Amino acid sequence: MRCAILGDIHANLQALEAVLADAREYGCGEFYTLGDVVGYNAHPAECLETVRALPGACILGNHDQAAADERPLRDFSPEATASIEWTRRQLNPEQKSWLASLRVQRQIRRITLVHATLDSPLSWGYIRTADDAAMSLACQSTPVCFIGHTHVPKAFAKGSGEILLFGNEGEGVQLPMDRKFLINAGSVGQPRDGDPRAAYMIYDEESSGLWLRRVEYDIGAAAAAVRAAGLPEKLAERLHTGS
Numbered sequence: 434m435r436c437a438i439l440g441d442i443h444a445n446l447q448a449l450e451a452v453l454a455d456a457r458e459y460g461c462g463e464f465y466t467l468g469d470v471v472g473y474n475a476h477p478a479e480c481l482e483t484v485r486a487l488p489g490a491c492i493l494g495n496h497d498q499a500a501a502d503e504r505p506l507r508d509f510s511p512e513a514t515a516s517i518e519w520t521r522r523q524l525n526p527e528q529k530s531w532l533a534s535l536r537v538q539r540q541i542r543r544i545t546l547v548h549a550t551l552d553s554p555l556s557w558g559y560i561r562t563a564d565d566a567a568m569s570l571a572c573q574s575t576p577v578c579f580i581g582h583t584h585v586p587k588a589f590a591k592g593s594g595e596i597l598l599f600g601n602e603g604e605g606v607q608l609p610m611d612r613k614f615l616i617n618a619g620s621v622g623q624p625r626d627g628d629p630r631a632a633y634m635i636y637d638e639e640s641s642g643l644w645l646r647r648v649e650y651d652i653g654a655a656a657a658a659v660r661a662a663g664l665p666e667k668l669a670e671r672l673h674t675g676s
């Protein structure tokens with residue numbers, strides 16, 4: 434079974450639809466969503482309904498958690514705060530309770546999914562360095578764990594720190610199953626690695642093959658929707674730069 438690993442969709446419907454079309458073309462039959470379905474961009478309800486109709490699983494992100502209740506927002510940037518307050522007004526109570534029901538981590542066969550870190554998943558810490566990764570890898574019982582949260586595709590191997598998995602674009606890798614890997618699948622809806630194309634990964638469980646896909650989508654339409662919704666201008670601009 435080939436599965437698509439979708440990180441940080443962030444209410445970007447144009448990016449999500451382009452990624453789903455790409456994943457289906459490559460034969461993906463299951464879809465694992467790494468949290469932050471909503472927040473930042475202009476189509477939270479549409480993205481939520483699309484994601485929950487997919488075969489597979491979805492876990493909780495910090496934006497999902499914040500959008501699902503009415504508590505005062507802490508630890509969010511001014512743009513994130515504005516977008517979460519707006520998102521709360523776009524979702525109906527039933528959609529909010531679906532978000533609130535998402536689990537913070539899941540294990541599916543030999544794959545673990547978590548938005549931030551395995552060592553403290555609800556603290557929403559960021560895995561940026563080999564030391565951050567080592568703390569999460571110490572809690573990892575499956576060969577592969579996929580994470581999101583930083584919006585930057587990256588891979589770590591237990592005992593080796595950060596590793597370069599993908600050299601040339603389009604090339605896949607085969608993960609050796611005698612080691613543990615912690616892999617950030619990048620962001621569908623708000624990439625921050627300088628490449629504005631939507632990012633996601635395809636994982637083939639039988640062969641342990643892994644591909645990082647970058648998909649062109651209508652960034653202009655997504656940015657126009659952010660502006661039309663009255664969301665902060667910075668959220669529209671960053672889609673063009675992938676930052």
Ligand code: ZN
Nearest residue numbers: 441443469582
């Ligand atoms: Zn995010």
